[in-house]
Amino acid sequence: MRVLILGGDGYLGWPTAMHLSAQGHETAVADNYLRRNLCREVDAPALYPVPTLSARCRLWKEVSGRDIASFVRDLRVYEEMAEVFREFRPEGVVHYAEQPSAPYSMLDRKAARLTLDNNLQTTLNLVYAVREFAPSAQIVKLGTMGEYGTPNIDIEEGWIDIEHKGRSDRFLFPRQAGSLYHTTKIMDTDMLWLYARLWGLAVTDLMQGPVYGIVTDQTERHPGLRPFFNYDAVFGTVLNRFVVQAVSGCPLTVYGKGGQTRGYINIRDTLECVHLAVENPAAPGELRVFNQYTETFSVLELAERVRRAGSRLGLDVAVEHLDNPRTEAESHYYNPAHSGLTNLGLVPHLLDEDALVELMGVVGEFADHVDPRVLRPEVSWK
């Protein structure tokens, strides 16, 4: 299948491109380096330098013999999205190309505006490009578990059957975001559902939890193929940040009491979930939703696991509770369904001590690159 990865330079996009290419799919990546530019803007360097998109594609060709086509384009601009579609003629599109940081979206009005414009425009342009150039192509869109918030009832996989005054119908599960970033993901979902109904688009929405990890089968083939990796308080996700804090001798920064519970997923499983979704497409007119996480942990449980794994490596890991910069419940009910992807064949990589020790090993190579300044949260939801 010809699969186009929008946001293919990113933390998840690049490893996904290699994973699909390794499975024999003809793969292309499109990106405008927004993520790299925003990291420069907030002065939060990645843990290690990564080559440009075209250099990565050359490196992948050297180690695998396979081509990945690359397009440096701003997908907010319809003509640039259209050019990629005209040249590559995708049969499947994986949409990662968004501003993905909740703290960045809460930084100030300009950052909020960029998040809103960027995320909704890339999605709208995708919808129109599929209709114009690839009407039978399926869309696999990355959503987030954060769209659901933390309701006091079980979270279903996307849809809920409601009975009301003797009648019943099926609706998207209620969503209540905790940041502007998450709100844009809700708006994306609503937009895709509209066009699935109107134009018969085939859409899979992968409601993903925070991802952790660096190592995949493909990154092990050359260090230059490792994903872009942030550990700072704006762009780093929590477990990646904890691991960096542990190996660099900084305390793990738990926000508030640390009872916030979320569903987490290993990067290897993210790639496999996208692979499974691409090879088992939604039907035309369907918005299929999968909750893409494998295990739930509270933030404090994660910190405790990192501390225990660290002590196996002789690290003395401290845990520090900070005033929570976010507005969120610190103890709450959390029970989301997540059987859809396992039913398609996902075999999860769970977060055991070996997985943490492996990640600490790779991250530890760069312990002297870590800038402790960027580990403290500066963005407040208030």
Ligand SMILES: NC(=O)c1ccc[n+]([C@@H]2O[C@H](COP(=O)([O-])OP(=O)(O)OC[C@H]3O[C@@H](n4cnc5c(N)ncnc54)[C@H](O)[C@@H]3O)[C@@H](O)[C@H]2O)c1
């Ligand atoms: N990483 C996670 O833990 C996580 C969890 C849940 C959901 N997600 C979702 O997965 C997707 C990818 O996340 P990620 O962590 O890889 O983020 P990322 O920032 O590393 O990747 C997104 C990529 O899209 C590119 N991009 C953004 N706007 C663009 C535009 N207008 N034109 C071209 N390229 C553009 C960026 O430059 C970046 O390389 C996002 O949509 C995010 O919301 C990520």
